[in-house]
Amino acid sequence: MTNPYAHPSLARILDLLGTSAARLLAAPAGCDIPISGHSVLDVTEEEGPAHEGAILLAVGVCPDAAALLDALPALGRAGAAAIALKTRGADTGPLVEAATAAGVAVLAVADVIPWRHIDALLAAAAGTFGQDAPGFPSAAAVGDLFSLANAVAAMVGGAITVEDPQQRVLAYSNLPGQPIDDARRDTILGRQVPLDDHYLRIYRRLWRAAGVVRIGDASPLPRLAVAIRAGTELLGSLWAVESSTPFGPEAEQALADAAKAATLHLLRLRRATELERRARGELLRSLLAGKPPSAARFGIDLGRMTVLALELPSCSNTPVNILGLQVADLVMACAETLTSSTSCVVEGQVVYALLPLAEDIPQTRVASLAETVITRCEQSLHTRLRAGIGSAVADFADVPRSRLEADRVLAVLAAEPLRARVATIEDVRCQAILLELEETIANDPRIHLASVTAMLRHDAERGTRYAETLLAYLDAFGDTTVAADRLHVHQNTFRYRIRRLGELFGVDLGNADERLVTWLQLRLMVCEARTAPTPAEGLHVVVPHQVPGRD
Known part of the structure; x- marks a missing residue:
């Protein structure tokens, strides 16, 4: 059986490369065409290798070169999917026109990105999509960052750590006799550099520097650090801890050279990780919609799972799609101490995370995780979030229920802003049930009581207050003294x-069942009417608190 994930599409390749590495100039056949591989294009060859479905790297070829323009019709007939080249400011109009006529896409590679990096990224894409499960990177695609760290440590003469732009430790050297201090030990054990003001100042200095930076105030042992970049794009940093022998100029040069080698590893790691995250996100999106994939495709063992939902603010300086990805990254990073198989997806204004939990992990740990994510969002993204947590389930088929519960929790927190910003479904179960009943009543007119409908309409048309009077009476268990005080009217x-509403609307307060159903519908409908933005027909009517006139 053919593996549907054997070849990525051109759109996936563009996602892999990113806008900082390549941009699309022409796509006459669209972006859904499969990419079978890549090779270097030699326009001087009269009969080159087979190009069916391939991206051809036009290394050293100008976009307006006559040889390239003349070769395009033959490349189109051979089935080439695209050509990639560096424009270096040249006019690309004739190239785009000729490529469109030949049916060949054109990618403009950023001038500052070395061709070896583009080659490695395309190889990573091919390796990733060759797996049985979509989006799970192979070891070849990821590269051996730990081996790189050991090699750099041997060259520099100090202990090495490799970090990503969020100051998370990706790899570290472990050669015998390496110097270590509390800062290195704590960073490696926690896989995260402390996010305090002191370290943030150090990192801002590092990001601005063009080369190696000597740092003497990060910890007891001095350090060298260098940013790892692909062109202008920040990928991470290399850190070297000084031993008893101070670092000399040769150590700084070795670390600078190592940063260039690390660029390739981090590019491959990041792009492979992005493919994995997108694939897992699509699987999670299907799962939340009630279309569960197999456990093998999801890459986790069935067991306890729970859904964490984080609601993004409707007003933010950051576009919601970008903010959603930032929050999802933060959830993934914070959840590493809880579970190793977290999946995230952004749906509109909500970031959903599926958290597989070991049997000995209580649900309260998920609430603590949510608090941590919210706190860090406020500190680093200057964004306030709310978090809802569904119940733990044991099967993929029940995950949509956990998601629905998490959504209900968010709705309760939104309706009651004075509540805590994090809650589980058990914390707000009663309020969540009332919300569900409200939806049922609003969406099914067959279960509306005629007496309640008539009462609300009478109040809206004549300015009376029968509905809130009856609701206050029922809320007070029939205690007229308490209910009158709540409405600030004479007993x-x-x-x-109370006597008149029985005469006008036929409400039988002596019937326990009728009292219950009337109270429930009044509670839901009056609250809905009070919060409705404008008066409307039927039940969406405004019930005023103070209206002059007789009752």
Whole structure:
């Protein structure tokens, strides 16, 4: 059986490379065409290798070169999917026109990105999509960062750590006799550099520097650090801890050279990781929609799972799609101490995370994780979030229920802003049930009581207050003194209203079932009417608190 994930599409390749590495100039056949591989294009060859479905790297070829323009019709007939080249400011109009006529896409590679990096990224894409499960990178695609760290440590003469732009430790050297201090030990054990103001100042200095930076105030042992970049794009950093022998100029040069080698590893790691995240995100999106994939495709063992939902603010300086990805990255990073198989997906204004949990991990740990994510979002993204947590389930088929519960929790927190910013479904179960009943009542007119409908309409048309009077009466268990005080009316006025609403609308307060259903519908409909933005027909009517006139 053919593996549907054997070849990535041109769109996936563009995602892999990223806008900082390549941009699309022409796609006459669209972006869904499969890419079978890549090779170097030699326009001087009269009969080159087979190009069916391939991206051809036009290394050293100008976009307006006559040889390239003349070769395009033959490349199109051979089935070439695209050509990739560096424009270096040249006019690309004739190239785009000729390529469109030949049916060949054109990619403009950033001038500052070495061709060896583009080659490695395309190889990573091919390796990733050759796996049985979509998006899971192979060891070849990821590269051996730990071996790189040991090699750099041997060259520089100090202990090495490799970090990503979020100061997370990706790899570290472990050669015998390496110097170590509390900062290195704590960073490696926690896989995260402390996010305090002192370290943030150090990193801002590092990001601005063009080369190796000597740092003497990060910890007891001095350090050398260098940013790892692909062109202008920041990929991470290399850190070297000084031993008893101070670092000399040769150590700085070795670390600078190592940063260039690390660029290739981090590019491959990041792009492979992005493919994995996208693939897992699509699987999670299907799962939340009630279309569960197999456990093997998801890459986790069936067991306890719970859904964490984080609601993004409707007003933010950051576009919601970018903010959603930033929050998802933060969830993935924070969840590493809880579980190693977290999946995230952004749906509109909500970031959903599926958290597989070991049997000995209580649900309270998920709430603590949510608090950590929210706190870090406030610190680093200057964004306030709310978090809802569904119940733990044991099967993929029940995950949509956990997601629905998490959504209900968010709705309760939104309706009651004075509540805590994090809650589980058990914390707000009663309020969540009322919300579900409200939706049922609003969406099914067959279960509306005629007496309640007539009462709300009468109040809206004549300015009376029968609905809130009856609701206050039922809320107070029939205690007219308490109910009258809540409405700030005289007890005699209150008793008159109760008597009149029985006459006008036929409400039988002596019937326990009718009292229950009337109370429930009034509670839901009056609250809905009070929060409706404008009056409308039927049940969406405004029930005023203070309206002059007789009752």
